[in-house]
Amino acid sequence: MLYARSRQVPTSAAAVTLVALAAWAFEHDGAGPMDLGIVVLVLTANVAAASVGLGGQDAALDRTAAIRWMPRRAAHVLLAGAVAGAALLGVQAAGPKLAPAGLVVRDSAGLIGLAALGAVLCGAQFAWTLPIGWLAFTLLVPVPRGIAGEVGDWMIISPATTASAVTAWALLATGTVLYAAAGPRR
Numbered sequence: 001m002l003y004a005r006s007r008q009v010p011t012s013a014a015a016v017t018l019v020a021l022a023a024w025a026f027e028h029d030g031a032g033p034m035d036l037g038i039v040v041l042v043l044t045a046n047v048a049a050a051s052v053g054l055g056g057q058d059a060a061l062d063r064t065a066a067i068r069w070m071p072r073r074a075a076h077v078l079l080a081g082a083v084a085g086a087a088l089l090g091v092q093a094a095g096p097k098l099a100p101a102g103l104v105v106r107d108s109a110g111l112i113g114l115a116a117l118g119a120v121l122c123g124a125q126f127a128w129t130l131p132i133g134w135l136a137f138t139l140l141v142p143v144p145r146g147i148a149g150e151v152g153d154w155m156i157i158s159p160a161t162t163a164s165a166v167t168a169w170a171l172l173a174t175g176t177v178l179y180a181a182a183g184p185r186r
Contacts, residue, residue: 013083015049020087023098037139039088039099040155043107044135046084048128051115053080055124055184074180081112081172102159110154110168116175124184 023042054076085108092098111131118130135155143152150163157164 012050012053012080016046016083016087019045019049020091023088023091036099036103036156039104040107040135040138042088042098043084043104044111044131046087047081047108047111047115047131050080050084050112051119051127051131052124054116054119054127054179069183070180073183074176077112077116077176077179080115081108084108084112100159106159106165106168107155109172111171113168113170113172113175116179117171118175119184120175120178120182122185127184 019042023038085104088098088104088108089101092101092104098104111134114130114134115127119127122129138153138155141152143149147163150157150161151167154161154164154167159165
């Protein structure tokens, strides 16, 4: 419980719940299917809310703890990604069809990997910048066709595309390993 509170898990969980309820409310109005960009925005908001807890209140105090941080950090990243995706899948289970489950799983994995990488490179307080930045790039910048386009637009193309799946899972693996080993930047 102390670890969860020090990582602002209750606040992050409340934010993820509010974002999921907002997605349900906007979809529940009967205006038609939700745009895929909005679905990815909801996932990114969930990951950004969860990324707040990727660092503790005092880095020096964390480093003096008599526990092994590597497995704890890796579990934190993986659990945050699972919760971000599960919130949207829970909304889908309640009724509206927002996006294919494979897309939600792939995108939540890649986005939390980006957030973990952001924590390593920019610090926990700015871990949200990489997922938000890649989302902005995906939605606003035209990307050329081919493999480069599939890598750049991995969030919004079919989860069956090999390049998009490899990109998302590579981001998850890289972000998780680097964050678990190094922790957030001071």
